[in-house]
Amino acid sequence: MLTVHDMPNEARVNRIRLFLAALIMLAFSATGALAQERPGADQVLHNWSRMVLELVRHTPTYSPPVASRAFAYLGVTAYEAAAGAGTLVSLAGQLNGLSPAPEREAGAAYDEAVVMQAAMAFGVRNFFGNTGPTGQRAMKAMEARLAEMTAAGLAQDVIARSVAYGEAVGAHVLAWSMEDGGAVVENMGFPFDHALNDKPGAWAPTSLVVQQQAPLLPKWGENRSFAMPTGASCPLPPPPAYSEEAGSEFHAEALAVYETSKALTPEQTAIARFWSDDPMLSPTPPGHWIFIAMDILQAKNADVAERADLLARLGVALADSFIGCWHAKYEYDLIRPVTYIRRVIDPNWQPILITPPFPEYPSGHSTQSGAAAAVLTAHFGAEFAFDDATHEDEGLGVRAYPDFWTAAEEAAMSRLYGGIHFRAAIERGLEQGRCIGAFATALKTVE
Amino acid sequence: MRRTLLALSAAICVAPGANAQAIPSFVEETEASGIDSVFEGEWEYMVGGGVAVFDCSGDGFPDMLLAGGSAPAKFYRNVSEAGGDLRFEAAESGAELDKVAGAYPLDIDGDGITDLVLLRVGENVVLRGLGECRFERANEDWAFEGGDAWSTAFAATWETGADFPTLAIGNYVDRNEQMFPWGSCTDNWLHRPQAGERRFAAPLPLTPSHCALSMLFTDWNRSGTPSLRVSNDREYYKGGQEQLWHVRPGEAPALYTAEEGWQRLRIWGMGIASYDLGFDGYPDYFLTSMADNKLQRLMPFEAGKMLPRYDDIAFAKGVTAHRPYVGGEIQPSTAWHAQFEDVNNDGLVDLFVAKGNVWEMPDFARRDPNNLLIQKPDGTFFEAGDKAGVASMLTGRGAALADFNLDGLVDLVVVNRHDKAQIWRNASADAGRWVQVKVEQDGPNRDAVGAWIEVRRGDVIMRREATSGGGHVSGQTGWWHFGLGDLDAAEIRVIWPDGVEGEWARVAADGFYVLARNSEPVAWTPSDR
Numbered sequence: 014m015l016t017v018h019d020m021p022n023e024a025r026v027n028r029i030r031l032f033l034a035a036l037i038m039l040a041f042s043a044t045g046a047l048a049q050e051r052p053g054a055d056q057v058l059h060n061w062s063r064m065v066l067e068l069v070r071h072t073p074t075y076s077p078p079v080a081s082r083a084f085a086y087l088g089v090t091a092y093e094a095a096a097g098a099g100t101l102v103s104l105a106g107q108l109n110g111l112s113p114a115p116e117r118e119a120g121a122a123y124d125e126a127v128v129m130q131a132a133m134a135f136g137v138r139n140f141f142g143n144t145g146p147t148g149q150r151a152m153k154a155m156e157a158r159l160a161e162m163t164a165a166g167l168a169q170d171v172i173a174r175s176v177a178y179g180e181a182v183g184a185h186v187l188a189w190s191m192e193d194g195g196a197v198v199e200n201m202g203f204p205f206d207h208a209l210n211d212k213p214g215a216w217a218p219t220s221l222v223v224q225q226q227a228p229l230l231p232k233w234g235e236n237r238s239f240a241m242p243t244g245a246s247c248p249l250p251p252p253p254a255y256s257e258e259a260g261s262e263f264h265a266e267a268l269a270v271y272e273t274s275k276a277l278t279p280e281q282t283a284i285a286r287f288w289s290d291d292p293m294l295s296p297t298p299p300g301h302w303i304f305i306a307m308d309i310l311q312a313k314n315a316d317v318a319e320r321a322d323l324l325a326r327l328g329v330a331l332a333d334s335f336i337g338c339w340h341a342k343y344e345y346d347l348i349r350p351v352t353y354i355r356r357v358i359d360p361n362w363q364p365i366l367i368t369p370p371f372p373e374y375p376s377g378h379s380t381q382s383g384a385a386a387a388v389l390t391a392h393f394g395a396e397f398a399f400d401d402a403t404h405e406d407e408g409l410g411v412r413a414y415p416d417f418w419t420a421a422e423e424a425a426m427s428r429l430y431g432g433i434h435f436r437a438a439i440e441r442g443l444e445q446g447r448c449i450g451a452f453a454t455a456l457k458t459v460e
Numbered sequence: 461m462r463r464t465l466l467a468l469s470a471a472i473c474v475a476p477g478a479n480a481q482a483i484p485s486f487v488e489e490t491e492a493s494g495i496d497s498v499f500e501g502e503w504e505y506m507v508g509g510g511v512a513v514f515d516c517s518g519d520g521f522p523d524m525l526l527a528g529g530s531a532p533a534k535f536y537r538n539v540s541e542a543g544g545d546l547r548f549e550a551a552e553s554g555a556e557l558d559k560v561a562g563a564y565p566l567d568i569d570g571d572g573i574t575d576l577v578l579l580r581v582g583e584n585v586v587l588r589g590l591g592e593c594r595f596e597r598a599n600e601d602w603a604f605e606g607g608d609a610w611s612t613a614f615a616a617t618w619e620t621g622a623d624f625p626t627l628a629i630g631n632y633v634d635r636n637e638q639m640f641p642w643g644s645c646t647d648n649w650l651h652r653p654q655a656g657e658r659r660f661a662a663p664l665p666l667t668p669s670h671c672a673l674s675m676l677f678t679d680w681n682r683s684g685t686p687s688l689r690v691s692n693d694r695e696y697y698k699g700g701q702e703q704l705w706h707v708r709p710g711e712a713p714a715l716y717t718a719e720e721g722w723q724r725l726r727i728w729g730m731g732i733a734s735y736d737l738g739f740d741g742y743p744d745y746f747l748t749s750m751a752d753n754k755l756q757r758l759m760p761f762e763a764g765k766m767l768p769r770y771d772d773i774a775f776a777k778g779v780t781a782h783r784p785y786v787g788g789e790i791q792p793s794t795a796w797h798a799q800f801e802d803v804n805n806d807g808l809v810d811l812f813v814a815k816g817n818v819w820e821m822p823d824f825a826r827r828d829p830n831n832l833l834i835q836k837p838d839g840t841f842f843e844a845g846d847k848a849g850v851a852s853m854l855t856g857r858g859a860a861l862a863d864f865n866l867d868g869l870v871d872l873v874v875v876n877r878h879d880k881a882q883i884w885r886n887a888s889a890d891a892g893r894w895v896q897v898k899v900e901q902d903g904p905n906r907d908a909v910g911a912w913i914e915v916r917r918g919d920v921i922m923r924r925e926a927t928s929g930g931g932h933v934s935g936q937t938g939w940w941h942f943g944l945g946d947l948d949a950a951e952i953r954v955i956w957p958d959g960v961e962g963e964w965a966r967v968a969a970d971g972f973y974v975l976a977r978n979s980e981p982v983a984w985t986p987s988d989r
Contacts (some may be wrong), residue, residue, distance in 0.1 A: 064639075064640075067640065073792075073823050078872075143821070143822045145819070145821050146818060146819040146821070147642075148693070151639050151640065151641065154638040199790075199821065200790065200791065200792065221752075221772055221774070221775040222752040222775075222780075222782075223782045223783075224751050224782060224783075292692065294726055406698050406699070407698050408699040409699070409701040416722045452836050
């Protein structure tokens with residue numbers, strides 16, 4: 014298998030630019046500066062996925078769990094729209110509660126780009142109906158432009174039939190999503206009433222933001238999962254027993270975080286920042302892995318079947334990760350390093366990352382990175398080297414990895430460097446992710 | 461001086477006033493006032509909506525120019541009687557341009573007549589004041605390059621030795637980018653004077669720029685050289701954060717770095733208000749955002765060094781103002797203009813925050829009342845917007861607190877998006893006493909922008925920096941107001957922009973004074989109409 018590291022240098026540089034190439038084409042076409050080129054279903058999916066990464070960042074309810082849910086449902090939307098052509102096996106019956114999508118008219122002509130455009134436009138419009146005015150403007154602009162471009166030169170009956178079918182698939186997935194427990198997010202996910210646990214070692218608010226005096230989405234672990242049976246399907250052993258005694262396992266873990274923070278190398282600092290993936294300032298941790306997948310797919314000029322397969326599978330794995338991780342987080346309800354260290358070790362300690370407003374164990378980034386690595390490794394292979402340009406436009410540069418598990422392990426360790434997780438949450442989070450990812454990799458997409 | 465100021469602050473924790481916690485009473489007089497202005501427009505006007513407050517008629521009463529967005533701006537001449545109801549008359553001023561997002565008054569050419577800076581969606585325009593509330597375009601005469609951007613922030617200073625001001629203009633996102641506007645923040649501009657001339661040089665880009673919605677030249681460390689604070693909207697930048705710029709005479713502007721102590725903060729920055737709340741000689745900064753707002757206080761020295769590091773004390777002081785407190789909505793708030801003024805004259809400055817949904821954002825409060833946070837003697841604040849009568853549910857943006865009828869009580873005007881601007885008269889019956897001052901000096905910086913005005917009240921010294929900028933696209937010149945509680949007199953002085961400390965002078969309460977450099981305070985009384 015050819016990897017980006019097998020490419021000549023010039024080709025690697027160009028690969029990084031490919032991610033945005035389709036968007037540039039759209040922008041220029043809108044001004045008439047370039048001749049129009051009718052996009053295929055693969056580029057329609059790529060462009061909408063790129064838009065989704067921006068909308069996740071710019072829609073205030075889109076914390077990482079909520080973002081993962083959208084990636085899953087929109088991935089399934091794209092997949093089922095593509096599957097209607099007959100080359101892919103439907104995920105109906107494989108994903109919890111998903112019934113078969115509407116069938117196409119036998120013998121009638123459909124255009125796959127128009128189907129994909131209609132399905133994704135419907136899905137994005139509905140999953141991001143609460144985005145701000147700029148997101149609304151951007152969605153409308155993309156929908157109008159892509160609808161025009163995909164319809165160019167087609168018979169009206171084909172357009173109408175394809176649009177109707179794409180929207181029907183979108184509506185089908187949307188209806189399926191409404192009963193999963195995650196469809197309504199109020200107050201950006203922070204409950205108005207939440208009783209804090211007063212046991213020793215329980216999570217306590219870490220922020221001076223009033224909204225965050227209650228933890229994020231405490232019921233998320235009860236949501237209907239996608240490919241794994243329930244949120245409890247990949248359980249974890251308990252974290253080290255809480256203790257403030259020097260020499261205890263818990264104290265030792267906290268001391269390790271503290272001492273690491275005091276001696277951070279420039280590389281460790283860069284890793285912490287690179288994988289920080291803060292909500293509303295980035296595409297979030299699940300969006301980071303979606304970006305990696307999209308970037309590789311775009312570089313290899315993957316066909317729509319491969320893109321839909323991987324984006325659906327990865328989205329499902331990421332969404333299941335947050336359900337499983339959140340299930341464990343609120344089972345163990347563990348204190349964050351910043352609270353413990355200031356209480357026991359150094360009252361003035363300041364980690365370099367902002368501590369997320371929810372319990373510590375396990376690490377969400379670790380769980381979802383483990384699941385993502387499992388899915389991507391199954392798809393591209395165990396020794397697939399790649400460059401990660403997710404944050405290139407943030408000025409954080411591009412990082413290179415020899416394989417997906419190396420990246421996942423770095424993502425997990427970034428939370429220790431950042432001072433927001435203990436080691437147990439990282440290591441066991443990765444293992445939980447491996448377990449959860451296996452459900453997604455087991456989905457059958459081809460006969 | 462720095463150590464002295466901090467030592468003083470350590471000794472003074474509480475500054476009680478006789479009328480502490482008195483809840484002011486505001487009466488809305490929009491309909492009767494003659495003000496009839498709506499900030500109009502669609503996507504390109506979702507931010508902005510400012511008001512400039514200044515006296516251009518020479519009668520001491522503040523007049524105003526209200527931004528109209530896609531509609532023309534409107535000028536209103538103040539015809540109120542002293543102590544009477546608020547009355548304005550629309551008049552042709554020459555400032556009635558369309559596409560105006562915000563406006564700031566400033567005597568740019570130092571002729572003693574207020575000029576105007578109009579921030580626009582398109583070319584920015586500077587207007588020369590001609591007197592009698594008439595203005596004319598001066599871009600060409602002053603070599604001011606108005607550019608073509610979505611301008612949404614402003615601040616001004618006079619750099620040491622300069623005969624002309626330095627203007628900072630903040631710009632928002634590239635309005636021509638429809639599908640992927642995020643990360644397309646237009647450069648902010650620094651319009652410095654052309655060396656040795658009374659005109660502007662070509663503007664310098666303040667790169668990197670992160671979609672500024674408020675800017676303020678402020679001497680945060682009392683060094684004598686103001687720095688440029690910029691509050692940025694994280695909705696649009698990539699790799700951005702709040703900013704503080706060194707703007708040293710004769711040097712290129714340079715960002716404060718992490719190595720210099722600057723701490724990364726990323727918010728939906730929309731407005732800056734500053735005041736020395738802690739009586740320590742250094743300004744605190746209130747930064748408006750969505751959901752929780754920030755109140756920053758300078759951290760104590762580290763190893764004898766003053767660093768631009770701030771604690772967020774909003775939670776502790778009760779000014780997070782994160783959610784509507786009346787009206788039944790529980791979604792987070794959206795805050796815009798903020799301003800510290802003492803609305804009950806108890807000697808403890810209060811905080812007004814204009815609120816309003818950006819544009820049909822369902823995850824944020826649609827009916828989002830303005831805040832009026834009253835300071836208590838212990839330095840914390842409590843909400844009184846509803847009881848005071850200013851909890852409007854219209855979609856607020858810019859605002860100004862000013863004494864429009866010169867009765868010693870600070871009134872309020874708020875610009876609303878897609879609705880009429882509202883004006884309230886402060887009719888508090890149990891307010892304390894007050895003093896208002898106007899500072900003047902010879903030379904180009906006539907209004908002494910950058911001066912510090914100090915009023916001694918009992919054991920404390922109230923200080924405010926005479927700034928030009930900040931808020932949300934709204935600014936004002938004229939009277940600087942101080943509440944005095946139950947004092948019948950106060951000592952007052954000015955530390956002029958060049959650092960020269962004026963003499964302390966005793967003035968009687970409940971009066972207006974002109975503080976001219978090297979002169980005793982001169983009492984001023986509004987004339988009968």
